[in-house]
Amino acid sequence: MGLATVRTSEGTAAALIDDGSAQLLAYADAGAALQAAPMTALAQARTGIEVDIEQAEFAPVIPQPAKIFCVGLNYRDHVEEMGREIPDAPTCFAKFARALIGANDAIEMPAAEVSDSVDWEVELTVVIGTTVRNATASEALAAIAGFTVLNDVSMRDWQTRSVQFLAGKTWENCTPLGPWIVGTDVLGDGSGLEVSCSVNGVNKQLSNTDHLIFNAVDLVQDLSKVITLEPGDLIATGTPGGVGAGRNPKEFLQDRDVLTTSIEGIGTLTNLCRRD
């Protein structure tokens, strides 16, 4: 069972996904649902309204997270392909909410003269469920509601124009997030999950979250030293090898490409790339 945010005629609603149906909940979105109740108690907020999952239109699963942390350089093969050193501590940067799109929305790529190096990055993403600061390992695991899928679509030219990545990472309407959150009751600490990414049906990335240098619990412990984590906060845990910038020759996303991003036990994002 997963927790989604679906678009409705009135805006959005949180929904429980089960056996091909989306059962709407009495919350405006999955972020509001997690502020109100733990994942395992949400079935009690069912409205009785059910939508066929094939008809459902998915919003970014957390449309307005207070914080989106992203972790770079967190799989050894990706560190090597980017010519970087294995880090001693997590490499953390941010995104803002306006970067996010739904699981099947178009990626609104900048014009080629603005960025000609739009790249893919499949990432297991932690969704925080309870407020936590200075977490121990067991508190960190308990603070995680579940996991979702994010593609940290990156404008490499903007990412590397200075020593800070943000400008290449928070492009408006370019980061798919969803389709839903699967809880720690199903996925445990998020280890042992296959992650993959393909472009036009050709696989580009294939790895497993067992290869994360800093895993979900490590990251919640670490970041909760800096700042209080709250329900709906996101931590995108980093991407494995196989990005376009690490290939020879380099490959980047083009107008009309279809980007497919999957994580075992969660689901798949399918996004058309659009360049106007």
Add this chain to the structure above:
Amino acid sequence: MGLATVRTSEGTAAALIDDGSAQLLAYADAGAALQAAPMTALAQARTGIEVDIEQAEFAPVIPQPAKIFCVGLNYRDHVEEMGREIPDAPTCFAKFARALIGANDAIEMPAAEVSDSVDWEVELTVVIGTTVRNATASEALAAIAGFTVLNDVSMRDWQTRSVQFLAGKTWENCTPLGPWIVGTDVLGDGSGLEVSCSVNGVNKQLSNTDHLIFNAVDLVQDLSKVITLEPGDLIATGTPGGVGAGRNPKEFLQDRDVLTTSIEGIGTLTNLCRRD
């Protein structure tokens, strides 16, 4: 005249600051005020409630900005003291709202064993007033509501533990912001303003916004290519030379230090450093 956010018995309220008084407005905070009306029209929303400015308690002037952009390496003398290169493009990173404190609040420094290198950075900060994307220079200036003061208090050990600054820049309750916003009708494009910072009354930084490498208009133009800027969004424009990490020997903030941060034509932040 400035636009502030003051604490009240019911929470917070936006307030116009004029001649030693704070006149409360019918908005919950300065961010809500800017979403509703331009700076120059806010006097119409006066409630008639007036507070002596000496009695007023200032919240972070924008308590919940959707985005806080910060710019590093944006004064030549600071680039040199940090041993970096003069950048070709703005060096942008983020903060999250929970980092912010009011103009006279205590800075809640981490324990010395967590960070022993807490440093100061006075910064002229742009407050966005209207929604803007892909701004021309004139559109960028028109989108700025005004300017306020921020001290980008930085945990240098956390900032430099990886290649990304975020973890050292978004520490909870460590970034004073305020005391109020002064509009572009008074300050123009924010050039020609003296910026200064002192610790226990001893001056540490003294410069002028004329020395910014990328000025306020440049930054709004640049960042609005990446993402839509909205009322209440902040851009901290960077700090001049004189930070503690650039001194020989290095100097850092200690428990009970008083940090004073001033910008000509706007006002002063006075914050006690507390280490529990």
